[in-house]
Amino acid sequence: MRRIGWVVLALLLLGGSWAGYQGWRMWWKPNVAPSAEGPAYLFIRTGATFREVLDTLARQELLQDTATFRWLAVRRGYPLQVRPGRYLLTSELGNRQLLDMLQNGHQDTLVFELNAFKYKPQLARQISRQLEADSTSLRLLLADNAFLQRTYQLDTTTILTLFLPGSYRLVWNTSAHQFLDTAAAMHRRFWTPRRQQQADSLGLTPVQVHVLASIVQRETSKKEDKPVIAGVYLNRMRRGMRLQADPTLLWAIGNFGVKRVLNKDKLVDSPYNTYKHKGLPPGPITSANRQSLDAVLKPAAHRYLFFCARPDHSGFSDFAETFGQHKQNARRYQHMLDSLRILR
Structure with missing residues (x-):
């Protein structure tokens, strides 16, 4: 009888160990399917149901064992706590860690x-x-x-x-x-107090700074030219001259691919036509970046009233104080366009 008792005890201990191992396996054993491409993402849309989460996990083969995850998720109450988001799934995650992340909404x-x-x-x-x-x-x-x-x-x-x-x-x-x-x-x-003060000193509102910066940004990508071009437009505004900015015409006609602005473009009926209307257009023609905005807030001090792209394809501009000088610069650029047969 004593031997039988020991056998029964051994079987109970073995069964307990097996049950403990199975419990550990369900909760803690890594269950995210490994991938040669590295970590995967689980996307849960707003309003998604538990069934939809399971379908996504199964369809994208994100788990090694979906059944144990489903069984534990139900007992943890996850079907009533589905949170939307983009969740990073790494291969070491077990069901417990995965459920903690999803239930708490700890998305990436x-x-x-x-x-x-x-x-x-x-x-x-x-x-x-x-x-x-x-x-x-x-x-x-x-x-x-x-x-x-x-x-x-x-x-x-x-x-x-x-x-x-x-x-x-x-x-x-x-x-x-x-x-x-x-x-x-x-x-x-x-818009720090310092930048606001800079705008005030120019007599511009933040919106006007953005609008002018958007024109500067479309005129050049060269950091060195941006403050100079900003200064040209500010000089023209102070003198009551029209900006005559070609990028505003391109915005008005809806075609920024134009290489050569024609006289007919300058007739377009639009408040963005700065050849017709004085001052700034009613809104920006692109979302201005920080560099362009700071170029307007800290413009170069000079007497230039005109500028034209250089014909050497460098991206820089030639600047002029008089219209006569500007016509010479413009003529060189137009000759370059002619040589390349760029008509539009």
Whole structure:
């Protein structure tokens, strides 16, 4: 009898050890499927159900054992706590760690790169390619004049001045409204008291600085020329001259691929036609970056009133104080276009 007792005890201990091992395996053993491409991401859309999460895990083969994850998730109450987001799945994660991450909403952030854009639909497409927010929701907000004035003190024309190209650290399920708030926060950080004082000394509002910077940015990519070009336009404005900025014409006709501005372009009926209308156009023609904005805030001091691209394809400009000098510079550039048979 004593021997039987020892056997039973041994079997119980063995069974307990086996049960303990199975419990450890279900909770802690790594369950994320390894991949030669490195860590994977689980995307959970806003409003997604537990069933949809399971379908995504199975369809993308993200787990080694979906059954144990489902069994434990139900007992942890996860079906009632599904949180949207972009979750980083590394191969060492077990079911316990994975559920902790998903239930607490500890998603991985991403670096959203906002590139310079000229038209609102281009911004909407950038958003929809990198974030959950769809382009339609953003377009509706950007077209809501009352909302923009109430929330950001801007309108449907000047709202483009809110956006600074660059890197934004965001969560994937950032909504269109949240993105606008993030852009507004970065905009406020840019406009320090010092920059505001610089704008005041030029007699410009922040919106006007953005508009002029957008023209400077379209005129040149050369850092050295930007403050000089900004100074040209400010000199013209002080004298009551029209800006006569070719990039504003290209924005008005909707074609930035034009290499040669024609006289017929200068007749376009648009408030952005700075050959017809004095002063700045009503809004920016691209989202100005920090370099262009600071070029306007700290323009070069000179007496130039004209400039023209150099014919050497360097990207730099030739500057002139008189129209006669400018005509000579322009003629050299036009001869270069003629030699290359660039008619448009």
